[in-house]
Amino acid sequence: MEYNNPIRGENEGITLKVKFWGVRGSAPSATPETAGVGGNTSCVQLLTDQPYVLILDAGTGIRLLGNALVAACQHEDQELYLLLSHTHWDHIQGLPFFKPANSASNTLHVYGANKPQRTLEEVLRGQMDYAYFPVALDEMGAQFRFHPVAEETFVLPGGIEVTTRFFEHPGGVLGYRIAYQGKVVVYATDMEYTVANLDPRLVAFAQGADLLIFDAQYTHEELNFKTGWGHSTYLTAVHLAQAAGVKQLRLFSHDPDRTDTELETLERQAQQHFPATWLAREQQVIDLNLL
Amino acid sequence: MKVRFWGVRGSIPTPGHDSADVGGNTSCVQVLTGHAEPLILDAGTGIRLLGNALMADAAASQGLAGHVLLSHTHWDHIQGFPFFAPAFSPKNEFYVYGAGKAEERLEDVLKGQMNYQYFPVALDQMGANIHFVELQEETFTIFGDVEISTRAFHHPGGVYGFRIVHQGQILVYATDMEYTEQNLDPKLIEFARNADLLIYDAQYTPEELKVKTGWGHSTHTTAAYLAQQAGVKQLALYHHDPSHTDAQLYQMEAEAQAIFAASTLAVEGLTLDLDRP
Ligand SMILES: [Zn+2]
Ligand SMILES: [Zn+2]
Ligand SMILES: [Zn+2]
Numbered sequence: 001m002e003y004n005n006p007i008r009g010e011n012e013g014i015t016l017k018v019k020f021w022g023v024r025g026s027a028p029s030a031t032p033e034t035a036g037v038g039g040n041t042s043c044v045q046l047l048t049d050q051p052y053v054l055i056l057d058a059g060t061g062i063r064l065l066g067n068a069l070v071a072a073c074q075h076e077d078q079e080l081y082l083l084l085s086h087t088h089w090d091h092i093q094g095l096p097f098f099k100p101a102n103s104a105s106n107t108l109h110v111y112g113a114n115k116p117q118r119t120l121e122e123v124l125r126g127q128m129d130y131a132y133f134p135v136a137l138d139e140m141g142a143q144f145r146f147h148p149v150a151e152e153t154f155v156l157p158g159g160i161e162v163t164t165r166f167f168e169h170p171g172g173v174l175g176y177r178i179a180y181q182g183k184v185v186v187y188a189t190d191m192e193y194t195v196a197n198l199d200p201r202l203v204a205f206a207q208g209a210d211l212l213i214f215d216a217q218y219t220h221e222e223l224n225f226k227t228g229w230g231h232s233t234y235l236t237a238v239h240l241a242q243a244a245g246v247k248q249l250r251l252f253s254h255d256p257d258r259t260d261t262e263l264e265t266l267e268r269q270a271q272q273h274f275p276a277t278w279l280a281r282e283q284q285v286i287d288l289n290l291l
Numbered sequence: 292m293k294v295r296f297w298g299v300r301g302s303i304p305t306p307g308h309d310s311a312d313v314g315g316n317t318s319c320v321q322v323l324t325g326h327a328e329p330l331i332l333d334a335g336t337g338i339r340l341l342g343n344a345l346m347a348d349a350a351a352s353q354g355l356a357g358h359v360l361l362s363h364t365h366w367d368h369i370q371g372f373p374f375f376a377p378a379f380s381p382k383n384e385f386y387v388y389g390a391g392k393a394e395e396r397l398e399d400v401l402k403g404q405m406n407y408q409y410f411p412v413a414l415d416q417m418g419a420n421i422h423f424v425e426l427q428e429e430t431f432t433i434f435g436d437v438e439i440s441t442r443a444f445h446h447p448g449g450v451y452g453f454r455i456v457h458q459g460q461i462l463v464y465a466t467d468m469e470y471t472e473q474n475l476d477p478k479l480i481e482f483a484r485n486a487d488l489l490i491y492d493a494q495y496t497p498e499e500l501k502v503k504t505g506w507g508h509s510t511h512t513t514a515a516y517l518a519q520q521a522g523v524k525q526l527a528l529y530h531h532d533p534s535h536t537d538a539q540l541y542q543m544e545a546e547a548q549a550i551f552a553a554s555t556l557a558v559e560g561l562t563l564d565l566d567r568p
Contacts, residue, residue, distance in 0.1 A: 027336060027374050028304040030315030030559075039306025039315070060303060063533070087408050089370070097303050097533070115408055123408045131364050131400045134447035134507055170411035230411055256374070257343070282306075 022061020025253030038282020062094035084112035206244035216251035298337020301530035314559020338371035391425030483521035515550035
């Protein structure tokens with residue numbers, strides 16, 4: 001069977017793998033102190049045996065994913081599915097630099113929520129308005145198909161089932177629960193909950209996941225003066241992981257100022273509460289069969 | 292005058308080991324004139340680090356009246372502003388300069404970046420007193436003795452170059468413009484004439500330019516040629532392409548030096564003293 005996901009070999013005989021291309025929140029962090037964990041903003045790829053590319057969020061990490069597709073000669077005649085949690089910069093800013101979007105033989109299906117005053121399509125076109133970017137979205141080349149999403153369950157080709165729910169974040173955010181051949185990944189970033197106010201809907205959403213990717217941007221000290229900015233702490237993450245009975249937790253959306261050393265300290269502290277916790281690290285691949 | 296590079300990358304930031312020596316933050320240069328108030332050229336992601344450095348000095352971080360000159364409003368020149376910590380203090384005041392355009396006000400373009408669909412905090416909620424100054428091709432003075440001249444150059448949507456003169460020293464900041472050795476604008480040569488330091492767009496190699504014509508950038512060889520024609524003392528190659536690794540950039544630096552000896556890569560964290568080229 002011909003597999004269509006990068007990189008050839010990485011997806012052989014698998015049900016579901018996850019690859020982190022960007023793990024940083026808010027702004028890319030290009031400093032030597034953050035290079036170990038990685039400085040690109042949110043982008044996660046789901047690797048399956050299905051013949052299309054499946055991506056969560058389009059932060060700066062998606063540029064590198066696109067480059068990898070080009071290097072593997074898998075950037076033409078492709079169907080690509082991009083699921084957006086929301087349209088804050090750090091989740092869309094890589095899209096204008098995603099090379100497969102420049103190929104006329106590709107179709108890019110973009111899923112995300114419409115806003116009261118603007119559709120998903122308008123928001124993404126706005127990023128490439130001439131005041132901000134030299135090339136308009138329509139000039140990129142690929143066919144864009146926009147799929148507005150609310151709270152629902154839909155099935156992608158080949159039986160990948162996607163469930164969405166809205167959670168607490170300025171302007172709103174969608175969490176994604178993705179199930180395929182009995183394995184479940186829950187992607188829940190950019191949401192503000194504390195141990196005290198954890199939403200039972202979120203616990204139910206993450207219930208029994210093989211892998212939970214959750215927003216752990218702030219420390220609890222930082223949350224004191226960043227209340228309302230829409231992010232959680234590692235303590236909330238481990239509490240959620242425990243309450244939902246997930247197999248593994250990955251801390252995600254690292255603050256741009258958090259150094260590798262600081263993150264590794266947070267990781268150890270988190271493991272004391274929920275041992276199967278690790279940092280989401282750029283370029284790392286997780287095989288859900290091995291969890 | 293001194294300049295410090297906080298962001299030297301073009302188009303999009305490039306975190307990662309391959310480009311870490313030269314630096315992955317987008318355009319931001321601090322001009323040090325001996326005045327306490329910051330003078331900043333462009334607000335790419337480098338301005339976040341500059342802001343953090345300003346905030347680390349508690350005394351200097353309050354009551355600032357800073358000036359931010361924007362060459363234009365493409366993302367890589369404004370995307371750091373929402374993360375510029377001093378702009379969140381009500382005690383601070385910032386003047387943001389950029390081209391006045393018929394269709395869209397500078398203020399609206401910068402506010403649009405912080406529209407709720409794209410960012411959780413609106414520009415008006417940042418805290419500092421922020422003034423917008425729309426520029427024409429003109430000459431004006433800040434801090435009493437820093438003279439700034441602006442000219443429009445060739446880039447999609449337009450771009451301004453800045454010529455900054457202080458106590459007889461001349462800094463020319465000319466990024467995001469598309470010229471070649473064959474079509475070098477005499478207006479640009481005049482603008483850069485006799486600069487102590489020319490910071491110029493060297494995003495592409497000549498081979499890359501062949502497929503990127505119209506994207507609005509120059510090559511390292513055009514930069515060196517311009518430096519020669521304008522008789523500048525020193526050239527800083529700037530606005531590096533996100534695909535260029537450190538090794539490729541050092542190679543481009545060597546090639547530029549073969550044309551114009553006083554060429555150097557703009558490197559993040561580097562300070563250049565115009566007294567000592
Ligand atoms: Zn967000
Ligand atoms: Zn630029
Ligand atoms: Zn530009």
